[in-house]
Amino acid sequence: MSKIALVTDSAAYLPLDILEQYNITVVPLMVNFGNDSYREGFDITSDDFYVRLASEKALPTTSQPVVGELVTNFERLLKTHDSVIAVLLSSGLSGTVNSAETAARMVGGDISVIDSKITAWGQAYMVLEAAKLREEGLSKDEIVSRLLQLRDQIGAYFVVDSLEHLHRGGRVSGVSAMLGSLLQVKPVLRVNDGKLEMFEKVRTRKKALARVIELMHEKVGTDGKLHASVVYSDVKADGEAFLAQMQDAFPEAQLELTQLGPVIGTHVGPGLLAVIYAIR
Incomplete structure (x- = not known):
């Protein structure tokens, strides 16, 4: 063998x-705060990263x-x-x-x-x-x-708390980011052919998460076997609450709770909740 x-x-x-x-x-x-470079998962924990992210004026870079x-x-x-x-x-x-x-x-x-x-x-x-x-x-x-x-059976929906990090990363315009903040728009993103893209803009976080559950129902249907993870960035309690909603919506699904680390967290920012799924 x-x-x-x-x-x-x-x-x-x-x-x-x-x-x-x-x-x-x-x-x-690598994730880089100015001249300080860290190997993701080796030199900096996810929790430490989000604490520092909240206190830094400049967005970190990744490599x-x-x-x-x-x-x-x-x-x-x-x-x-x-x-x-x-x-x-x-x-x-x-x-x-x-x-x-x-x-x-x-x-x-x-x-x-x-x-x-x-x-x-x-x-x-x-x-x-x-x-x-x-x-x-x-x-x-x-x-x-x-x-x-x-x-081909794996996909994801992301709900970000703010358009700021997407704007700073070139994903949305400054006008969209400003209006999103004023109107409390919560973008629902998806991964399409390996790229993160805007899918919908929903008023309020609660409605955005409900929309993700609705989208998952459309994906799974009545016969699909769902194995998925609720992913959070910095607030574990929010992840646990959304996991409970998913468990209520999909009682037969195999669900997990996982944390998003520094490199991807740099681009989507704190407050993220997501569902990454596999339909077998």
């Missing part, structure tokens, strides 16, 4: 015990792993494994996939780079599926094929 190494990046936000259990290598993305770091990891893993599968943050949100593809060409060997076209729990879901399939003894090509099928 061939030995298959699994690689992901920090935007999957997998906890350390899971990484160790399944022997998954994580390549960190993808450098090609050399990916080369080092691929070379190290191929010394003890026959092949590598890297499941990475959507290429529509980061250049990590492009860097990994460059590194794979430089290293040679049997390396498959998969664009998850998602982030956070959706990306983690694909990584864990790969780990389980590996334990079942599937080949690298079989695992890759299954992951590409799974990718």
